[in-house]
Amino acid sequence: MSRALGIDFGTRRIGLSLSDTTGTLASPLPFLENTQPSEVTAKLKELILSHGVETLVIGIPRNMDGTYGPSAEKVRQF
Secondary structure (H helix, E strand, O other), X not given: OOEEEEEEEOOOEEEEEXXXXXXXXXXXXXXXXXXXXXXXHHHHHHHXXXXXXXXXXXXXXXXXXXXXXXXXXXXXXX
């Protein structure tokens, strides 16, 4: 079985969670400071390789009316 890495993208911090190998439970990981894109990418790559991650789940925020706003666009650019 493989693991999934959950990513909650924020302008200052990036929240992370890691599933167990059965995909049943997820546990929080320490957040990443959202610094330079190359630094964030390198740290994510390190986590992916060290934990055997095969799936990424990235949250895309919606407004209360269900539309996508500026925050969703930042996630898409990420």
